[in-house]
Amino acid sequence: MTNITVFGTGSFGSALANVLAENGHHVLMWGKNQATIDEINSNHTNISYLKEAQLNSSIKATTDLDQAIKHSDTFIIALPTKAIRDVMGRVNTKLNSKKSFIHVTKGIENESFKRVSEMIEDTIAPEFNGGIGILSGPSHAEEVVIKQPTTVAAASNNSELRQLIQDLFMTDYLRVYTNDDLVGVELGGALKNIIAIASGVVSGMGYGDNAKAALITRGLAEITRLGVKLGADPLTFQGLGGIGDLIVTCTSTHSRNFSLGYKLGKGEQLDDILKDMNMVAEGVYTTQSVYHLAKHQGVEMPITEALYRVLFEKQPVEKELKILMGRNKKAE
Template identity: 55%
Template sequence: MEKVSVYGAGSWGTALSFVLAQNGHDVLLWTHRAEQADEINEHSNEKYLKGIELPERLKATSDLAETVRHSKVLVLAVPTKAIREVCAKIKENLTEKVLFVHVSKGIEPDSLKRISEMIREEIPEQWVEDVVVLSGPSHAEEVVLEHPTTVTAACENTASAEFVQDLFMNQYFRVYTNTDVIGVEIGGALKNIIALAVGITDGLGYGDNAKAALMTRGLAEIARLGVKMGATPLTFSGLSGVGDLIVTCTSPHSRNWRAGNMLGKGKTIEEVLEEMGMVVEGIRTTKAAFQLAKAYDVPMPITAALYAVLFEEESTNEAAEKLMGRMKKNEMEDLINLL
């Protein structure tokens, strides 16, 4: 049994706490809202996981210092925009080295940092045992129903990845390991952009042909940028690449697909965010990916089209027409260039 602290009591943080508690670990889940902590301690989190009874072994608190004292394994499940703030608070309470496991999927605009880089910037090296990324095709709503789920634990240090693998793995939650941290983080973050785009085309009523095209060409975009940044090409054919892309682009559980779908049906970005009531990581990541494409001189036409819709007030129909009207290309040249 391990003591584990989880930061972020949204759907994914709660679902992973559920898995850890079922695996027999002593889990303390942090939320910044005391009333939510009280609810979780009564074994429910209705806003995020309606109708699910949480394990008695799972405890919650709104006292962040308590979670740092609780464990040397810290799981970060907060939105990308909150990573630095939460890390800064954790740093104030550290007295020994800890292992960070991050499960969020995004890139910071302007700095263009991946989440593992943000953690290492905020936490002095003397307090960091390692940073492991846990990512893959995984809806929280299905995990807590114990539906079969597979994810990847990525770290350059194989021993740390294997420790996290053992921590989470059980009969319904299978964990693979990978040493390609860049690829796993880029795949997990950028698939949200493609899911937003697919949601828009579904909202416009374009059908399965458009969806298949966006997913396929979207994966090429993701891999193009990832490889330029130092990722291994094969990672994008794995769980955190094509696997995560499929689940996020095709499921009504996907916040990014739902947000895109509402945009495609004519709602404004403000209306979408108000109706969602939860973080839509793909919106912020679109800005970061657009900046990364320029920084690395990588063509990313789907990302550019979505950026124009989200930040330049271009209509969804206009963006779709521009994508289809692009100059002709040879598909195999794209694939060969990744190898």
């Protein structure tokens, strides 16, 4: 079996570490919070992120970056977008052999507008970069960790790495399809969080299924427009990394982005909501990135623009909804 290091001790990193351990791999998790590391090692739980889920007892955890790097040649990156450059930069200074990088992070970097794979590529020296891929799709950690049926996509420009990801994670409850469109799968995973916040806003305002279905459908249209402009295959957005991930994130209370939007729709302030969250809602930062990226690329994204004004210009949600519904007539 394979030695694997998981960087990040949040909900999804923990759930995937559990999948890998259940598949017989030797898993070491790395994180900064000593209390979380001690809990994983002693109790085989991570209550802050996965409540009472029991993790495989073979999983080990450490705060020692040297140990994490030496443990394996395969790295699973389950970190927030804003932590990628810092942690991978520190990793890069300690590398002496090629490593494979498989990330599960769903975001776009502010200012540079880069996808996570591009951030990793920027940070890791070419001689140590053995390939970059992503595992993405409709996959709430809370369901994966208790072995509920889940299906995801493994994407990379490297065919051998796509196969490795599929082989590592495939189980009788986690089905993995390969996909060669890294750009599309990354963008689908990141941009759906914007629409999920908007979906939560609509639900929080008390609107029903009609409004939510319209939002998801038109949200997919603008995700696809930007994706194609950036080089993605439009068919990718009809798959697990696109519509699949969009549906699950826009309709579930497991989604931290949906939950954040729901509270906004109820009238709570963004700063107060963020203070009460113990996990990162990537959609807030992605909205900021994608709003400016779409302007730069000349791509129309009305839902993203409306949400940006709510989040960053403090515009009332009712006003933005009226603007969306009152846009000029057009063909679908």
